[in-house]
Amino acid sequence: MHSDNVGMNNVDALLPRIDEIATAMIARCAVEIPAYRLLPASVLEGDLVANAKGVFELFLTTVAEGRPPTEQELAPPIAWGAERARDGLPLEAVLQTYPTGAGVAWAMAAEGDVDLEVLGTRMIGFLGAVIPRVAAAYLRERDDLDWEQREDRQNLAAGLLAGRPARRAASRKLADSYDVVVFHLPALPADSGPRAATNLFRQIRSDMDSQPDVLVTFKDDGGIVLVPTGGADRLMSRIDAVTGHRCVAAAATAATHADIPAAHNEAAEVLALAENLSRPPGLYRLADLAIEYQIAQPGPARELLARVLAPLAGHPHLIDTLRGFVLSGYHRGDAAAALNIHRNTLTYRLGRIQILTGHDATQPADARHLAAAITAYDIIRHASR
Missing domain, CATH: 3.30.70.270 (Reverse transcriptase/Diguanylate cyclase domain)
Incomplete structure (x- = not known):
């Protein structure tokens, strides 16, 4: 016979995984619900994961204590429903997150020693308490917007x-x-x-x-x-x-x-x-x-330009100095300030760059060559990440 309560020890096995459950839920929403893909990643990975964590925390707490959520406890998820309206998400996308989240939590619960029958009953009751209130809050907020x-x-x-x-x-x-x-x-x-x-x-x-x-x-x-x-x-x-x-x-x-x-x-x-x-x-x-x-286009010329800086491979501070000097428009004072170094230090480093590469960043012809080289170097470095 099943107990009327899912034991605290069973829920304790899920509580440490709340961050994992919430992150997995939002990631799944972004894959399965097209409207979520229109939100900035920082919103998905920040605010929405935090919201999902709060909902799961409330659910597991009420399951462990064998009671329904109080009106006060439901206030944050209800408010989040209104926020989703301000985010421009359609109501069906907002409500779909709840069964999606329940599916993620259920799959993780099934991996452990949790009474799934009782957990399922409590989950249905929780969703029944939350979803209608979230929908109502969403619709009230939507009425106030030029939706x-x-x-x-x-x-x-x-x-x-x-x-x-x-x-x-x-x-x-x-x-x-x-x-x-x-x-x-x-x-x-x-x-x-x-x-x-x-x-x-x-x-x-x-x-x-x-x-x-x-x-x-x-x-x-x-x-x-x-x-x-x-x-x-x-x-x-x-x-x-x-x-x-x-x-x-x-x-x-x-x-x-x-x-x-x-x-x-x-x-x-x-x-x-x-x-x-x-x-x-x-x-x-x-x-x-x-x-x-043009330099960014793959080809032998780009590789050749990047190799100009090969002698600086073991000196990242010299590469940073060259980049800062180029970005400053070859202005020593501006470059030194941007790099937070003394002008004499900048002059010394530019001298080292000339010795190692054979190109003088202070001379127009060499400066153009080094500017192209740092561009090719940065593009190849980012492409390899």
């Missing part, structure tokens, strides 16, 4: 980026041509907490909602924005103002709607190149990194 307009604009953005023609009704709202802007959110301090990225994401979304001519969707740790041609710089100024820091971004122009996927690919490549080369925050176009883009 239909936001959802329509996000679907339009996703469709155009995928190369699908806009619906006839939607086409009246669209510009003839767009700048496709891809950006990454600025890195947050380590002590910011799991909600910091989520709050930043919501602030940007709220600002984008106030611009009816802008279409936006989010991906990884940033976003993809379609803004009428000529508006990219203004758009990034607004995003920088919202975040409080300059973002790294790239833009490409799509002359027609059919050109949007290609423009997105170009902007994404330019953004990756700017980040791999440690370029400072700002908005980049292909013309800004045309030489670097």
Whole structure:
């Protein structure tokens, strides 16, 4: 005969695995629920994992104590349902996380000595208490948002980026041509907490909602924005103002709607190149990194350029010095300040680079060669990671 209570010892076997269960649940949601793939990775891995952990903790606690959750204990999951509405997730995606999470927890429980029959009964009761309240909170929040307009604009953005023609009704709202802007959110301090990225994401979304001519969707740790041609710089100024820091971004122009996927690919490549080369925050176009883009293409010339720095392989501080000197525009004072070293130290290191490589970074011809070499070196190094 089964006990009416799943023993504390059984639940104790799952409690140490709460982090693992929550992480696995959100990872599975990102794979199985398309709407979750539109959220920044920092939101998925931070705020949503923390939310999932809280729900599992509450569930296991109530199971161990043989009681249903109290209204006070249900308040956080209910509030999180409202937050998912502000994140722009559809209700079906929000509610689907609960059976998905239950499946992950069940699979892990089945690996141990847990009374699955009683656990299943308690799990059904818990879901029955939580899901209706979460749905109600979500719908109340959605009523306060201009949901239909936001959802329509996000679907339009996703469709155009995928190369699908806009619906006839939607086409009246669209510009003839767009700048496709891809950006990454600025890195947050380590002590910011799991909600910091989520709050930043919501602030940007709220600002984008106030611009009816802008279409936006989010991906990884940033976003993809379609803004009428000529508006990219203004758009990034607004995003920088919202975040409080300059973002790294790239833009490409799509002359027609059919050109949007290609423009997105170009902007994404330019953004990756700017980040791999440690370029400072700002908005980049292909013309800004045309030489670097060409050097980035695989081939014998790139390998040959990278080998120029082979003598510096055992001296990473010299490679950092060369990179800093190039990024500073060959200005000694700026480079020394950026590297946090004395100008005399910089001069000494540049001398060492000349001795080891045979190229003088202070002479125009050699400086161009070394700049190309550090570009090739950085690109190959990032590609091998």
